[in-house]
Amino acid sequence: xxxxxxxxxxxxxxxxxxxxxxxxxxxxxxxxxxxxxxxxxxxxxxxxxxxxxxxxxxxxxxxxxxxxxxxxxxxxxxxxxxxxxxxxxxxxxxxxxxxxxxxxxxxxxxxxxxxxxxxxxxxxxxxxxxxxxxxxxxxxxxxxxxxxxxxxxxxxxxxxxxxxxxxxxxxxxxxxxxxxxxxxxxxxxxxxxxxxxxxxxxxxxxxxxxxxxxxxxxxxxxxxxxxxxxxxxxxxxxxxxxxxxxxxxxxxxxxxxxxxxxxxxxxxxxxxxxxxxxxxxxxxxxxxxxxxxxxxxxxxxxxxxxxxxxxxxxxxxxxxxxxxxxxxxxxxxxxxxxxxxxxxxxxxxxxxxxxxxxxxxxxxxxxxxxxxxxx
Numbered sequence: 001x002x003x004x005x006x007x008x009x010x011x012x013x014x015x016x017x018x019x020x021x022x023x024x025x026x027x028x029x030x031x032x033x034x035x036x037x038x039x040x041x042x043x044x045x046x047x048x049x050x051x052x053x054x055x056x057x058x059x060x061x062x063x064x065x066x067x068x069x070x071x072x073x074x075x076x077x078x079x080x081x082x083x084x085x086x087x088x089x090x091x092x093x094x095x096x097x098x099x100x101x102x103x104x105x106x107x108x109x110x111x112x113x114x115x116x117x118x119x120x121x122x123x124x125x126x127x128x129x130x131x132x133x134x135x136x137x138x139x140x141x142x143x144x145x146x147x148x149x150x151x152x153x154x155x156x157x158x159x160x161x162x163x164x165x166x167x168x169x170x171x172x173x174x175x176x177x178x179x180x181x182x183x184x185x186x187x188x189x190x191x192x193x194x195x196x197x198x199x200x201x202x203x204x205x206x207x208x209x210x211x212x213x214x215x216x217x218x219x220x221x222x223x224x225x226x227x228x229x230x231x232x233x234x235x236x237x238x239x240x241x242x243x244x245x246x247x248x249x250x251x252x253x254x255x256x257x258x259x260x261x262x263x264x265x266x267x268x269x270x271x272x273x274x275x276x277x278x279x280x281x282x283x284x285x286x287x288x289x290x291x292x293x294x295x296x297x298x299x300x301x302x303x304x305x306x307x308x309x310x311x312x313x314x315x316x317x318x319x320x321x322x323x324x325x326x327x328x329x330x331x332x333x334x335x336x337x338x339x340x341x342x343x344x345x346x347x348x349x350x351x352x353x354x355x356x357x358x359x360x361x362x363x364x365x366x367x368x369x370x371x372x373x374x375x
Contacts, residue, residue, distance in 0.1 A: 002126055003031040005047060007040040007054035007063065008085065013108065017053065020112050026119045037061030041069055050126055053083040053106075081122045085110070107279065107289050121196050152178075153190065157197055160245045168242045176235045187234050194238065198245040202252070203286045212244055260285060261299045264292065268304060272311040273335040278304055309345045312336065316346065320358045327354045 004023065008014050014033055023030055031047050034040035037054070038061040044052060052070075054063040067082055084105040104118045152175040159168035179187060198212060252260070264285055268276065281304065282289040296304045312334040319330045331342035331354075346354050 001027055001029045002050040002123065003047065004028045004051045004053060005032045005034065005040060005043055005049040006030060007034045007037065007052060007058070007066070009035045009055065009058040013055065013085070013110075017110060017115075020110065021115045021119070022112075026116060027123050028119060035059075037063055037066030041066050044070060051081045051083065051122060053085065055085045055108075081125065083118060083122070105290075111279075111283075117196065117199075121193070124193050124196070153193060153197065156194065156242060157201065160198065160242055160249060161201060163246050163250050165243065165246055168246065169239060172235065172238055172242060176238075191234070191238055191241075194241065198241070200288075202245070202248050203288065212241070212248060260287070261292075261295050264296060264304070265300065265307070268307055269311060272308045273315075273333070275335070275337075276305070276308050308335075310349070313346055313349045316342070316354070317350070317357070320354060321361070327358075330354070 001024070006014055006017055008017075018030065028051065031049055032043050034043050036058045040052065040054060041061065043049075054066065056063045063084065070082075081104065085108050086105055104122060106115055106118060152171055155171040156168055156175075159165075159171055175190065176187075195212070202212060264281060264287075267281065267284070278293050279289045282292040285292070287295075293303065296307075300307065302310075315334045316330050319325055319333070320327070328339055331339050334342075336342035336345075343353065346357075350357055352360070
């Protein structure tokens with residue numbers, strides 16, 4: 001079982017990680033808890049955990065500085081993997097962490113399914129690294145295989161994303177040719193990693209990964225010495241899976257460029273009076289929240305929540321111009337539970353208070369908020 005060190009200065013966040021992630025089932029054991037990066041740095045040197053799950057902003061030493069120092073002294077005692085915990089507004093920090101070699105992140109509050117997916121990826125990487133060390137110690141030639149398979153993974157994923165069946169088949173054929181005479185465990189690891197990455201790709205394109213078939217990861221799935229048809233069967237299964245993934249990519253893109261983000265915007269226009277969050281909307285469309293936030297802003301030039309407030313204030317303006325309805329009722333009717341929030345967003349967009357806007361006959365001092373037809 002792999003060990004995990006949890007680092008966060010907020011007790012409720014640590015408790016949530018302990019309660020809502022089934023660590024043992026996923027093959028991990030929490031070996032320690034720290035409240036800041038300085039404490040975690042010391043604990044990592046002593047406990048040598050396999051994984052560190054850390055927040056970004058913390059007192060004494062933040063998560064990024066801790067990662068930087070660990071990288072500076074990286075050796076076999078250093079943690080194999082780092083998972084970054086970040087809030088939506090901290091994406092810039094997450095980008096810096098990527099430059100430090102962090103490949104995994106989770107949005108706060110942590111969702112059990114997302115944590116399980118990240119930890120499954122990490123376990124496969126740790127399993128492969130452990131097997132590589134074991135074969136290297138035994139003098140086996142399989143030690144170089146993970147790096148080869150990792151490159152083939154990038155190639156086949158790019159072919160799937162490009163919907164290039166011939167290139168995908170060629171990459172997979174070359175992979176199985178390179179794997180001849182090697183342990184079936186590597187084939188299983190490759191297949192499992194491919195399934196995870198394809199699911200992530202399909203989710204980011206706006207579709208439910210359930211459209212893909214299940215591709216089991218265990219080496220027993222891909223043949224043993226007692227099953228001479230195993231390797232051929234494994235190749236065919238991986239090829240069939242890649243074909244299914246390409247079909248899903250083509251189907252999604254066949255709906256038109258930006259269709260998923262456009263569907264998200266349509267949903268926002270229909271439900272802007274209800275409480276919305278980027279995480280909640282992303283879950284409805286099977287998207288990563290950070291991916292959705294960036295894709296939405298890239299397409300429409302403003303954030304999803306800003307769009308929601310624009311629509312609310314636009315409706316409020318219409319109601320202020322057309323009737324003597326109480327302003328408090330208008331605020332509540334367009335989706336604001338607290339009147340002060342309504343005032344804040346109205347004044348920022350219109351340049352005056354709602355009562356002044358009504359008295360002026362609906363002439364705003366600021367910019368008119370975006371309406372449905374503006375997008």
